Amino acid sequence: MDVSDLARSVIAGDRRALARAITLVESRRDDHRAAARSLLAEVQAAGRQALRIGLSGTPGVGKSTLIESLGLLLTAQGLRVAVLAVDPSSARSGGSILGDKTRMERLSRDPLAFIRPSPSQTQLGGVARRSREAVALCEAAGFDVVLIETVGVGQSETMVAELCDIFVLLLAPAGGDELQGVKRGIMEMADLILVNKADGDLKPAALRTCADYAGALHLLRRRPQDPPGFPKALTVSALADTGLAEAWTEIRNLAAWRQDHGHWANRRAGQARHWFSEEVRQGLLAELNHDPARARMENLGQAVAAGRMTPDAAAAEMLAALAHSTP
Known part of the structure; x- marks a missing residue:
């Protein structure tokens, strides 16, 4: 495998080359790890950045459905969208079903979209071991937005926040009250809370849940990277395609504010430092x-x-x- 040729193909936007590159960086073989480091160094020279959006939530909250609806909304605007979906792996066999691409049938056929499912393997925190490198490759390939879907996670699994610029937490109607909302953990990391399934008989419950969490967010300590009004809670319906345009507007406004006030660059610098420390820890464990x-x-x-x-x-x-x- 010629790493330089692969890097040039990725930067040119070749989807097959991107898939091969992600497979390379996910490999655990020593020779592949060396090649992956060379590849990442070459594609980094392209200097491209995408809006990284992490999406997390409990199993069954509708993450895949929402990502497909949001992805179609973005591609309709001419944006290139990459989806990195992390599926849970068996603790016994290590295998994964990797069914998220099957769930996103319409988006997978969109020429402006790229969907890559990956197994979580033994990695905790809701993301895969090499999700960070996969994000970097998607940026180098020229995608405008990278959506990172975690496995179904709980209160303490917040690793995806170290991968993204905007962290979106999905909740189901009647999933908790104000007390649940002020619990420390994943709630503190969220930039935007979306209460999904706000349609049909569940709409009143979704509105109540949204109001509960909106009240709870006011009790959390304000973060320096948030403009007035953030983090905030909104209701959406991935099935009925309602509320997604408003959510996307809020995401863009938040990203623009952070770029204008220097928080974007600071956040990415802090994330790079975090992943350096994480690589050292993982290397020591491997020994x-x-x-x-x-x-x-x-x-x-x-x-x-x-x-x-x-x-x-x-x-x-x-x-x-x-x-x-x-x-």
Whole structure:
């Protein structure tokens, strides 16, 4: 594989090359990791940026349906849209169904859209291990908007906030009250809360839920990256295509304000620093799978299981051994 040729094809907007590039950066093989680093360095020279929008919510809230409706709204305006959908993996087999592309049947046929499902594998936080690199490749390929759909997540899984410029949280009608809204965690990370399924018999419940969360947002500490009125809660219906145009207007207004006031660049710089630290942590964890660290882990694990050592003492010995082996 010629990395330079692949990089040029990605920058030229070749969809097949983009798919191959994402497959390369998701690979765990050592030779592929080296090639992926070279590829990312070359495409970064293009200097392109897209509006990154992270979308999260509990399973069944309608993330895929909303993303398809929003994506069609954006492509109708002539925008190129990339969707990176992360599906949960089996804890037993490691396999994933990767059904989000099947759910977005209309959007997958749109020539201005690109949909890439990826397995979460063992990664926590609602995103895949290499979602950050996939986003960078989509930007280099010239997409205007990158939508990052997480797996169904809960209160504490906020990793997607470190990937995006705007973080949208989807809620279902009657999903909680004001107390639920002021709980720390994912609610603090959201820039925009969308109460989905505001149609038919569920519309009154959606309006009540939206009012509850709007009130709860006023109780949260104001963040420096938010203009007056943000974060805010809105009702939408992905099925009836209502409220999406208003939500998109709010997203654009928030993004423009942050760019004008310097928060956009600061946020991306902070995210780059976060992912540097994350790569170091993941690299250190990977060292535990290689000898002699793996053999020492096994011996200490047996000592703990037999009751000859406490977990804390064994961990301290393991860490001391790693510290001495590090140049």
